[in-house]
Amino acid sequence: MIRAFLSAMGPRHGGPIRAGILLSTAVSAVQGLVFALMVPALAALLGPDPAGAPPWTALLLAATAGYAVLRTAGLYLNFRVGGTISRALHHRIGDRLVRLPLGWFTGGRVGELNRIATDGVSRATAVPVHVYPPLADAVVTPVVAVLALFWWDWRIALAGAACLPLLWLVFARSNDAVGRNDAARDAAVDEASDRVLEYARAQPVLRAFGRTEEGGRSLDAALAAEHAAARRLLLRAVPALLGYSFAVRLMFGLLLACTAYLALGGALGAPEAVALLVLVARFTHPLSAAADQGAALRMAANQLSRINAVLEEPALPEPDAPVPPRDATVEFDEVSFSYTPGGPRALDRVSFRADPGTLTALVGPSGSGKTTVAKLLARFHDADAGRVRLGGVDVRDIGSEELTRHVAIVFQDVYLFDATIADNVRLARPGAGREDLDRVAEKAGLDTVLAELPDGWDTRVGEGGTALSGGQKQRVSIARALLKDAPVVVLDEASSALDAENEARLTATAVELARERTVLVIAHRPATVAAADQVVFLEGGRVAEAGAPAELLARNGRHAAFVRARERAQGWRLASSPA
Ligand SMILES: Nc1ncnc2c1ncn2[C@@H]1O[C@H](COP(=O)(O)OP(=O)(O)OP(=O)(O)O)[C@@H](O)[C@H]1O
Secondary structure (H helix, E strand, O other): OHHHHHHHHOHHHHHHHHHHHHHHHHHHHHHHHHHHHHHHHHHHHHOOOHHHHHHHHHHHHHHHHHHHHHHHHHHHHHHHHHHHHHHHHHHHHHHHHHHOOHHHOOOHHHHHHHHHHHHHHHHHHHHHHHHHHHHHHHHHHHHHHHHHHHHHOHHHHHHHHHHHHHHHHHHHHHHHHHHHHHHHHHHHHHHHHHHHHHHHHOHHHHHHOOOHHHHHHHHHHHHHHHHHHHHHHHHHHHHHHHHHHHHHHHHHHHHHHHHHHHHHOOOOOHHHHHHHHHHHHHHHHHHHHHHHHHHHHHHHHHHHHHHHHHHOOOOOOOOOOOOOOOOOOEEEEEEEEEOOOOOOEEEEEEEEEEOOOEEEEEEOOOOOOHHHHHHHHOOOOOOOEEEEEEOOEEHHHHOHHHHHHHEEEEOOOOOOOOOEHHHHHHOOOOOOOHHHHHHHHHHHOHHHHHHHOOOHHHOEOOHHHOOOOHHHHHHHHHHHHHHHOOOEEEEEOOOOOOOHHHHHHHHHHHHHHOOOOEEEEEOOOHHHHHHOOEEEEEEOOEEEEEEOHHHHHHHOOHHHHHHHHHHHHHOOOOOOOOO
16 A cells, blocks of 8 residues: 555655654554553552552653654644645646557546546545544554553453454455455446446437437446445445454453453452553544544555556657657658557558648548548557658657647547637647737638627637537637647548538638648548649558549549549539649
8 A cells, every 4th residue: 555655656755655654653652652551550540559650640641742742743744745645646647647648548538537636636635644543543552552561461461462363354354345345336436427428428419319318328327337336335345344343342342351350360450450441442442443444545545556557557658869850741651550459450551651842631431540640640649560750750759749849630529628719729829929810710711700709719618619619619720720830730621510611711721731831631522632732542541542633533443433432422523633
């Protein structure tokens, strides 16, 4: 557990945690000494010669004063350590997230990340403040008290010592039962949170097709599984905790019987017997509470191992000596890639080259690998084989900051922050002035949208951009990419969402951009394909054909057949330009 803590906190914050644990342990040990001193002090006070009590009483008072000082210092330190843990874990998780490959952030991670960053961190934060000190009181204090009692009366101490391993055994077993079932419940809670998010996001689709009931089935199943896991945890944890509580009371009874036996046999005086009973009674409550704290510790340990799993997730490897790209040439050289190790290849020995000053249209049926090409160029993932080069340099040798500066991508599923349109566009270049914004707005077709909105640039877009239409969001996203002014632009052309006028404007913008940049368009529109300098036609993850659009149409191969099929299905019309 401590190792998991230190690993999660990193070397910089290990010191305060160790200090907090040491101090809490010391406080509990001193408390054990205070308890042990109560026995001779009380025995002397209640015995036939109370005049002999002052030395014991003075020692007891001194130990109590020391205990009070240490307890206060421990409380103060542990609250500070709790704050440090919370801050450090949030920072470390945040730092890790920004270094993870973007491909790591699939939908299923959202619920898990949310739980780790909230519940996980708060449980870990509670350990030094609310969990470890009472646990140390329940474990260290009795052990020290029993050891100290050996010095005073070995028979009673032996009886106490004999009970401790038994208690420990029951404690460890009950902890195990809670820990195992808590991990299973955690997994069920994650699954349920993901399904809730999915159900909320899928509402428009489900309602459009009148399938809200069916759509809710997987959510119902996940919630039922969560309920079952919580029940299992309860059913296993309650008997385990009750068993432990019973063991504590059994120990209390045994010590009671042992003390009575010694007192009745005359081996122990009545004052000593009373003092011992006070001591034993004093232990019952903290020992009983230990089971709850032990369970809380196991749950925190489970959360810590989940936090550590994120922190240990391999970061995107960064080059030791980054090499800047020489120009904006994009080159795929025999690139193969699978999303899952050993799984089907999304790209299979893909090779093509896109030169600066040209527009390349990536065309192909759904699932042919067009988006994957864009993702490998931006290093969402690294290729399994072959090389993706930018400006003659392998993207893995460029360094992610430099690569980000060179490549701007507009994906179809646009995400906007809950801020104004201006803020969202300025994300690309925070210092950009109004003139720059107006310039890119015109090129992206955003100017007409702004003219219709009463607050113009200051319109708030809502969470994720919900206050804007799909086409409006896409235009904001294009303006953002244009403002970045990167030498390579990848545009995942919207298959819908734009009207004819804006479609034409966007094609014109792509062509204009391609005068000075390398532009790759995942093309769904005939006008864009026709305007391209070259078409890379993908099928099943392979480059089936590549060449100028007119040349490919004239060849009458896979690309031409695909275009004809599209024409029939969607009314595409793509004429080969006269040679
Ligand atoms: N995150 C992922 N995990 C596993 N497989 C994936 C993932 N993303 C895509 N794939 C698979 O990789 C292949 C290529 O997908 P990709 O998204 O590149 O196709 P596409 O040509 O862009 O399709 P579309 O035109 O429909 O967007 C497909 O078989 C797809 O199922």
